[in-house]
Amino acid sequence: MKIVYNISQQSPLWRRSTAMVNGKQSGDGQKKHDRVPELKPGYVLAVDFAEIDEFEERARRFRIGDEDPTEFQLFRLSRGTYGQRQENNQMMRIKLPFGGLTADQMDALAEVSEKYSGLHRGHITTRENFQFHFVNLDDSAEVMRVVGRAGLTTREACAHTVRNITGCPYAGIAPEEVFDTTPWLTAYARHMLRNPICQRLPRKFKTSFSNCPNDCAGSNFHDLGFIAKKQVDANGNEVIGFEMRVGGGTSTMPRKADTIWEFARCEDGEYIKVAEAVLRVFDREGDLPGLLRKNLNKARIKFLLQKIGADAFREKVVEELGKEWADEPLDMEKLTQLAPEVPSDPVPDDGLGKAPGYERWRWTNVTPQKQAGFFAVTVTIPIGNISTSQFRELARIMRKYSGGHARTNQNQNLILRWVREESLPMLHRELLAIGLGDAEAGLLADVVACPGADSCKLAITSSNQAGYSMREELIKFGYDDPEVNKVSVKISGCPNGCGQHHLAGIGLQGSSYKVGKLEVPCYDVFLGGVGYAGIEKFATRVTRVAAKKAHLAIDRILQVYQAERSSPAESFVEFVERVGPKHFEAPLEEFKWVGSLAEDPEMYMDWGHTDLFEVIRGEGECAAGEVPLVRTAAAPVELP
Ligand code: HEM
Ligand code: SF4
Incomplete structure (x- = not known):
């Protein structure tokens, strides 16, 4: 038609x-798909195993110097395989349209995590993908096969596609x-x-x-x-x-x-x-x-x-x-055409009742579906990282409670849908048992962070580690003010913004400054972004604070907001809009400054690190292409 x-x-x-x-x-654009792999029933995307064989062969040729490195890089990226800061290590991105995945796919991800990822964990990204770091290039094709057999592909997860x-x-x-x-x-x-x-x-x-x-x-x-x-x-x-x-x-x-x-x-x-x-x-x-x-x-x-x-x-x-x-x-x-999502059979009550923290978890992590009696549960995944055993347990939990399906979200969490109301206390207990039963989904302590300097070539700071630390500190601050808890905190290790800090109530962007010959890890503080709901305004940069004082800066921002808002109902974003982001410059001034290395050694080390901080930025593969990058790699810093 x-x-x-x-x-x-x-x-x-x-x-x-x-x-x-x-x-x-x-005469223009008459090209068609030349080889369309068969789409198996129940899979969202078609997997092409011949394509994986081709990848393996070209990777082998690259290893022995038979491939043009630039051409191979573009090809590798188009197959979801990135270079990392650490030579010979790859980050592999697995594409998940709408963040959808099945329990069998979760088991396949467990296998990747266990056998092929140096960190033995997977990472949910702000664009609903899964990523695995520290994968050897020689194993990349095998990773593609493992996820491919479960109906997932890395094809066009990266590159200019x-x-x-x-x-x-x-x-x-x-x-x-x-x-x-x-x-x-x-x-x-x-x-x-x-x-x-x-x-x-x-x-x-x-x-x-x-x-x-x-x-x-x-x-x-x-x-x-x-x-x-x-x-x-x-x-x-x-x-x-x-x-x-x-x-x-x-x-x-x-x-x-x-x-x-x-x-x-x-x-x-x-x-x-x-x-x-x-x-x-x-x-x-x-x-x-x-x-x-x-x-x-x-x-x-x-x-x-x-x-x-x-x-x-x-x-x-x-x-x-x-x-x-x-x-x-x-x-x-x-x-x-898609396989229907069908709820799991009812689970008999185990009679153990509600675990501590259930009511708060139910309040912050559970939302009713339009289908009566069913609920969507957000599994809070700290910084989006899931270990091998958690993958396996989540697969089991998905089969038991959510019809064998789940979806990732842009907050780096996992959503279990079609959970029966009577199963909620049991599900909560099972999630607690695997370390994923935290409340606060999408709220202040549910910090989002990109992978940062522990793997990414472009990073300035270790945003992933900062994410864990901010999360811990924010939980310790113990705010029970509902409007404060709605403030989102998102961290990126550099201006590219993969952690989506431009969209946060409080956004942190990795940066640095020099004290003599030494470098101090820092964050540029952005305020007033409004997340995903019909953005009119991105967060605005206010000032720069030392990375190791970023949690104190966040605390101060929230105190200023609490003390000066026009009414308890004025949201943080409305407040920033009214007073202007620059209003926070003076209250944050003290968090900019650090003492000498002898007085303040912690300030010269990034979160999660015990060595002196230095900025090392390489060429970003996310922008790889036919012409050289204009981006300048910062020169390695000479330490005394
Ligand atoms: C090897 C690691 C990565 C590198 C080198 C990298 C590089 C980049 C670059 C260069 C940009 C800016 C592109 C532009 O606007 O022209 C960017 C943006 C972005 N990346 Fe990444 N990235 C990496 C990993 C990630 C990860 C792990 C995520 C998800 C957690 C991610 C999600 C995003 C998002 C959401 C943006 C900005 C939003 C937008 O598209 O406007 N990237 N990245
Ligand atoms: S924001 Fe920067 S540091 Fe973080 S993943 Fe993106 S490019 Fe890397």
Whole structure:
């Protein structure tokens, strides 16, 4: 069936462009998938074992010097395998569209953690992936096979491709949702994976799907964000679709996305076609060749939107939709097919009652589903790190309580859905037994942090270690003020912002300063970000504090807020907005300064480290490409 694009109901500008849509253009972008691996029932993405064999062979050739290192690096990244700060060690990223995973997949991740990851743990990322660090390149193909047999792939988890697709973890169960976006997200993910049109984009491309205007998946800071909407058509029928936003991002240029399409229908795949047109325009750099590809640090689609504006970009998308490729029908039934989530059988009551802390955990970590009698439970995963035995136990718990399914979220936690109300006390006790029964999900102490200097080449500070320490300190502070507890703390080890500190109430960005020849690990403090709910404003930088005083700085910020807010109901973000972030500069002044090495040795060591701190930054592989990076690696510091 030919798709008729929903242009007439867009802005007047789009109506003017209709002629271009109808006038066919050809010769451009006629490429199709050449080899589509079979999609096994129940899997979200197709796994291609021949592709893994190819990876193994090329890795072997690279080892003996038979591969061009730059070409191999790009190929390796497109298969989800990153270099680390430590030579010969890889970070492997496993793609999880909508963060969804099964108990069998959890068992496969346990095997990876046990046999192949030097840290014997996995890490949930802020984009709902799983990552494993310290994997030997020679083992990478085997890791791909282990997860592949369980239906997971690392393909296009990195490099200049369509990265993992994040979604609201409550899709299908949220009382307020417009509709369940899971099958539509899945169709988009399947359509883009291995698609020749997006194998070497100017830069990576991150997509999110939200189920309602609350926009929990964060379309405003994604390259492409979908927000579920309903409309009534001319015949009075309800039609489901998406508002589409393009060009958001954080990092060194936080930018709010622009709405480029008010409503793209789901059922006939219009939203996928519009997205494909967006990608084709991006790939052509908006017909300004070299605009993006000349500097990979300024190559995200947001820079194109910034340059030409949303209206001109939209016109190009409309023009693109007039080409022949756009008329090819999509098999939406096949693309949206998914195994249903079915609750576990009821578990007989063990008669042990509620464990200590149950009521608080139930209050902060459990939310009712729209399906009566069922609940979604957030398993608080400190800093998103899961050990081998926890993987295995979680797989067992998922089978017992949540129908063998779970979803990761952007706060680096795990959501168990379809839990029966009567099972909640037993589930809590089982989670406590494996060290994952903490309350406070999504609240002050539930700190988010990127991997940082313990593995990442670009890091300045050990944000992962700082994350654990901040978490401990915030728990010790023991705030029981509900508005204070709603403040989010997110930490990134450098300005790239993988820990999403731009979106936090209190964000910490790794930095340093010099005292003589010595270097002090520091954090730039950002205040007033509003998380995922329809961001209007990113957090603003206030000042720089010593890393080892960051917890004291957070405490001071919260004290200022408590003492000066206009009423107990004024939220932290509203307060920062009212008084302005600079209001905090003076109260934080004392946390900037440190004594000499003899007086204050702790200040010269990063969190979790006992050696003197030094800034060592290498070339970032996340921005690897055909032209050299413009980013400058800081020179190694000479210590006395
Ligand atoms: C090998 C380790 C990593 C390196 C070298 C790296 C590098 C980068 C770079 C260069 C950027 C900025 C890109 C740009 O805006 O042009 C970035 C952004 C980002 N990365 Fe990573 N990254 C790494 C790991 C991670 C991890 C572990 C996560 C998730 C926890 C992550 C998630 C993100 C997010 C959410 C952003 C910023 C948001 C946005 O896309 O605008 N990255 N990363
Ligand atoms: S924010 Fe910086 S330190 Fe953290 S993972 Fe990203 S690039 Fe590495």
